[in-house]
């Protein structure tokens with residue numbers, strides 16, 4: 001058993017063992033709108049403001065900003081800069097992020113796209129070897145080739161310019177202080193360093209930071225200082241994002257990427273200088289009486305979740321209940337159909353046309369839902385992309401890009417009712433394993449398809465210069481009567497879509513509260529085999545699902561769901577017990 005699995009199991013078992021009874025009680029008594037003032041174990045209550053994030057130091061830094069009158073966006077800057085220090089394997093200055101934001105004063109939802117871009121020197125064959133074959137995944141990941149232009153710093157600045165209240169400079173103080181004083185390496189970080197040691201030692205920067213002089217992985221509890229990160233943060237605090245996208249920090253990033261021995265990349269100073277955050281309309285889908293809103297392309301998250309919910313709306317999941325294999329047949333096959341559309345149609349819509357409206361239309365989803373009118377799992381031949389209404393005349397091949405679990409999710413609500421749902425990433429755990437300026441660089445470009453064509457058709461998500469790789473990140477805000485009711489999201493590669501969709505069904509149809517929906521055992525079906533969370537009650541579905549015709553496989557399902565429910569007189573938050581995070585508020 002791997003160390004990370006041991007940690008996950010220790011964290012999970014008490015919660016999951018208690019789950020069926022607690023969940024049953026919740027579904028009998030707690031419709032979401034009745035939940036005010038009550039909470040199950042794992043749910044934290046507050047009245048004024050709240051943060052839920054994957055590390056206590058980061059969550060508390062954000063809560064302190066809120067307590068002194070800062071906005072949700074101010075708190076987000078503090079949380080992200082601390083996460084980049086204490087959870088460096090998941091997100092940071094060297095990565096990208098998507099923000100779904102509710103602006104309470106304007107009563108408006110918007111999204112900011114801080115996704116990495118492919119360098120202008122990158123070509124569609126970036127991840128093919130000299131014989132035209134796709135590289136092995138980690139041969140592509142480790143080194144400079146996979147590094148896209150980071151977007152997180154620009155996203156923080158753009159969000160703060162629009163919605164910040166406290167001075168930009170002040171928001172870096174918590175992370176600078178921790179980097180100077182040092183922080184204790186958490187058990188999770190220590191386990192991940194040890195598990196990744198071989199790859200993480202490839203390049204000097206990460207080797208000298210995460211290992212001692214003898215090459216031993218730093219242990220949990222070791223106090224780790226990061227003076228280089230402190231200097232980088234001070235430069236950004238003083239000079240804004242310009243100090244990151246040009247000058248010595250940018251030059252060091254480019255050198256690190258282009259001079260990476262064995263596997264150099266093509267990122268340039270011009271890529272950094274030209275990087276822009278995009279403001280985009282949220283993609284929303286009604287589900288029962290609610291509106292579920294999230295990040296559109298280049299993320300596939302909101303479209304895939306919207307498709308699943310649009311199909312599931314045609315069935316009475318409430319009556320079927322969470323302990324019924326029939327519910328999971330519908331959820332699993334709705335997800336498989338959504339993934340079939342995703343692999344053919346979804347990519348960066350600044351580069352390729354995608355039928356977003358058609359994919360989310362109720363008519364189309366009713367037709368797709370009709371395929372689920374069965375008493376058996378869909379056969380593999382029936383799980384193909386559909387034909388949504390489409391006024392563009394391009395057809396794409398299927399995309400088989402590999403997306404492994406990674407990433408971090410942050411939710412924040414401030415006293416004015418502004419809401420942040422931020423999913424942030426450097427892609428794979430420890431990204432490209434390249435470190436400069438005290439932070440790790442992303443390997444986001446491996447979220448592109450390695451192959452350029454499929455059966456003669458170009459793949460929509462192929463590499464192109466300046467393009468953003470397709471993501472599964474699903475920062476979500478659920479609206480009721482136009483007002484935010486729930487903010488939620490998760491890390492987890494392409495499993496993110498299943499994690500968030502399942503949590504939404506559990507919340508809406510099964511009346512579970514936020515503590516329960518983030519802890520609930522996972523059942524995810526992306527490509528046919530039903531993935532069940534090992535060591536949890538999800539495994540009890542193995543027999544019934546096999547009887548319905550599924551192949552099942554149990555495995556580690558390392559979500560990191562964070563959620564806050566907003567009711568008239570309280571905030572209820574929860575952090576996924578599989579990770580080290582907390583919800584904290586007042």
Ligand code: GLY
Nearest residue numbers: 427471472473493
């Ligand atoms: N790299 C994780 C995602 O964007 O889905």
